[in-house]
Amino acid sequence: MKLHRVYAIILRYLFAFRRSYDRVADTFYWPLIDLFLWGLTSAYFSATSHVGTSFIVTVISGVLLWIIVWRAQYEISVGLLTDLWDRNLINIFISPISFSEWLTSFIILGVIKGVASLAFAATIAYFMYHVQILMYGLYLLPFFVLLLLNGWWIGFFVAGLIIRYGTKIQTLAWTVAGLVIPFSGVFYPISILPQWAQNVSWLLPTSYIFEDARQFALHGTINLNNLGLSLLMSIVYVTASLWFIRTGMNKILQKGLVNLE
Amino acid sequence: MRVLEVKNLTKKFGTFTAVNNISFSVEEGEILGLLGINGAGKTTTLQMLLGVMTPTSGEVNYFGMDLKHHREEILEKVNFSSTYTNLPWVLNVQESLTFISYLYNLKNRKKRVEDIMKTFQLTQLAKKLNSQLSAGQRTRVNLAKSMLNYPKVLLLDEPTASLDPEVAKYIRDFLVEQRARYGMSIIITSHNMNEVEEICDRVVFINQGKIIADDTPLALTKTLQISQISLVIIEGQKQLKECAKRQNIDMTTEGIFTHITIKETDVANFLYQIMQEGVRYSEISIIKPNLEDYFLSVATKTKEDK
Numbered sequence: 001m002k003l004h005r006v007y008a009i010i011l012r013y014l015f016a017f018r019r020s021y022d023r024v025a026d027t028f029y030w031p032l033i034d035l036f037l038w039g040l041t042s043a044y045f046s047a048t049s050h051v052g053t054s055f056i057v058t059v060i061s062g063v064l065l066w067i068i069v070w071r072a073q074y075e076i077s078v079g080l081l082t083d084l085w086d087r088n089l090i091n092i093f094i095s096p097i098s099f100s101e102w103l104t105s106f107i108i109l110g111v112i113k114g115v116a117s118l119a120f121a122a123t124i125a126y127f128m129y130h131v132q133i134l135m136y137g138l139y140l141l142p143f144f145v146l147l148l149l150n151g152w153w154i155g156f157f158v159a160g161l162i163i164r165y166g167t168k169i170q171t172l173a174w175t176v177a178g179l180v181i182p183f184s185g186v187f188y189p190i191s192i193l194p195q196w197a198q199n200v201s202w203l204l205p206t207s208y209i210f211e212d213a214r215q216f217a218l219h220g221t222i223n224l225n226n227l228g229l230s231l232l233m234s235i236v237y238v239t240a241s242l243w244f245i246r247t248g249m250n251k252i253l254q255k256g257l258v259n260l261e
Numbered sequence: 262m263r264v265l266e267v268k269n270l271t272k273k274f275g276t277f278t279a280v281n282n283i284s285f286s287v288e289e290g291e292i293l294g295l296l297g298i299n300g301a302g303k304t305t306t307l308q309m310l311l312g313v314m315t316p317t318s319g320e321v322n323y324f325g326m327d328l329k330h331h332r333e334e335i336l337e338k339v340n341f342s343s344t345y346t347n348l349p350w351v352l353n354v355q356e357s358l359t360f361i362s363y364l365y366n367l368k369n370r371k372k373r374v375e376d377i378m379k380t381f382q383l384t385q386l387a388k389k390l391n392s393q394l395s396a397g398q399r400t401r402v403n404l405a406k407s408m409l410n411y412p413k414v415l416l417l418d419e420p421t422a423s424l425d426p427e428v429a430k431y432i433r434d435f436l437v438e439q440r441a442r443y444g445m446s447i448i449i450t451s452h453n454m455n456e457v458e459e460i461c462d463r464v465v466f467i468n469q470g471k472i473i474a475d476d477t478p479l480a481l482t483k484t485l486q487i488s489q490i491s492l493v494i495i496e497g498q499k500q501l502k503e504c505a506k507r508q509n510i511d512m513t514t515e516g517i518f519t520h521i522t523i524k525e526t527d528v529a530n531f532l533y534q535i536m537q538e539g540v541r542y543s544e545i546s547i548i549k550p551n552l553e554d555y556f557l558s559v560a561t562k563t564k565e566d567k
Contacts (some may be wrong), residue, residue, distance in 0.1 A: 005364055008361070094339070095336060096332070253313065254315050
């Protein structure tokens with residue numbers, strides 16, 4: 001692994017970030033909109049019903065933690081799409097960069113932008129709703145790492161599909177993560193889902209993280225077994241998604257990278 | 262010294278064979294033209310030479326190393342420019358070259374980027390976004406990008422397409438100079454046959470995935486053995502027609518010009534004969550076959566075969 005090549009790709013996206021308004025919007029605007037919508041809705045419910053402020057905490061912490069998953073997957077899948085739209089992928093892959101170095105760049109970009117989005121949204125959440133992301137204390141670190149892993153496997157999986165089928169399925173870059181939200185218990189406990197949906201939920205490592213995060217936010221306790229299980233599942237999913245994207249790349253190399261569009 | 266050796270390279274897509282068992286090599290400092298009509302297999306071959314397409318069988322060796330197993334080492338010394346690639350739209354010229362310079366881990370990056378922009382007359386465009394460049398300017402940026410890492414082997418796909426004649430000439434001279442100065446080898450595809458004749462030492466002609474010729478441009482044109490004589494006849498048009506008919510020679514008239522297509526070796530004899538028969542002309546031009554004629558003859562033959 002050569003760091004200068006990883007840095008090259010990061011630099012390419014940081015240059016682009018400065019003048020790409022949709023990327024700026026992705027990092028700051030949408031988290032802000034989510035906070036407004038979900039925050040004000042939950043504030044309204046807590047003021048007009050008996051649910052109390054714990055409802056706001058549950059919802060806002062869900063919004064904040066989901067940002068990590070979303071940014072991590074988004075950087076990978078939309079990063080690939082951007083180079084496809086720009087017809088720049090050939091310039092990258094005729095250079096000495098390896099596939100793993102290329103993926104590593106997106107992983108690092110996901111972390112950078114995830115931290116930026118989270119810090120921004122967490123500040124807004126604190127001032128608007130008095131919800132502190134730091135309430136998780138040291139548990140924030142394992143939550144952050146686990147959610148990143150989940151963003152990566154979703155991102156690798158979507159990128160693997162785009163590499164196989166091209167930009168005609170590009171909408172998956174924005175929609176697949178959304179499909180995971182209802183089953184992950186981001187805003188509500190898994191127990192309220194119908195049984196079939198609960199069965200799906202327990203196959204997702206994200207469910208265990210959000211269940212634990214909610215439990216900690218409301219009761220100050222945590223189930224370490226849940227975190228352990230989530231870590232194990234996340235590692236398996238990341239490994240499988242890496243295999244999926246690698247075999248997708250091998251497939252497109254059979255057709256020729258020029259033909260990927 | 263041999264810098265590139267292609268051995269029995271084949272690419273199949275299902276039952277269709279796009280590249281069929283081709284072998285050729287490139288020497289240090291050589292400029293090789295890779296020619297063929299559209300769909301002949303040039304782009305497929307280039308993709309395999311760059312490692313962005315996996316061959317069905319065969320080998321690509323650079324500097325005595327197999328591309329499959331020494332990709333990283335080889336690609337540090339190779340580069341490519343094409344009309345079907347772009348640098349990122351929202352980056353400006355300087356940013357594009359800067360991030361590429363990191364990919365190749367260049368020393369004195371900033372100076373190298375400045376120098377290459379100067380060489381390709383891009384300094385004024387340094388802060389312009391790639392999306393704002395004209396097609397010609399974009400071609401120049403792509404070429405600058407391809408020269409950034411001092412490549413030992415440079416692959417160029419239609420390098421002067423969409424450039425105005427003056428800049429195209431400048432680029433051709435630049436490539437020839439780089440070859441002379443650094444011993445850089447160049448593989449070039451182009452539909453501009455004059456360009457190929459001007460700068461290529463050797464030409465590999467691909468047709469339907471196979472190499473049908475591998476020779477110097479001059480030697481290839483010699484294989485045609487056909488010349489065209491254009492005359493402005495002032496007396497004896499009838500005798501000329503009869504003489505051509507007798508010898509089964511193609512003759513057409515276009516305004517004041519009479520065009521005769523004839524074997525190169527028969528030109529002198531034919532002109533002597535028509536003079537003996539009283540044909541007088543005020544102007545003559547004899548056009549020898551060039552690489553374009555060779556290209557067209559292959560294209561015509563391919564159409565007929567289909």
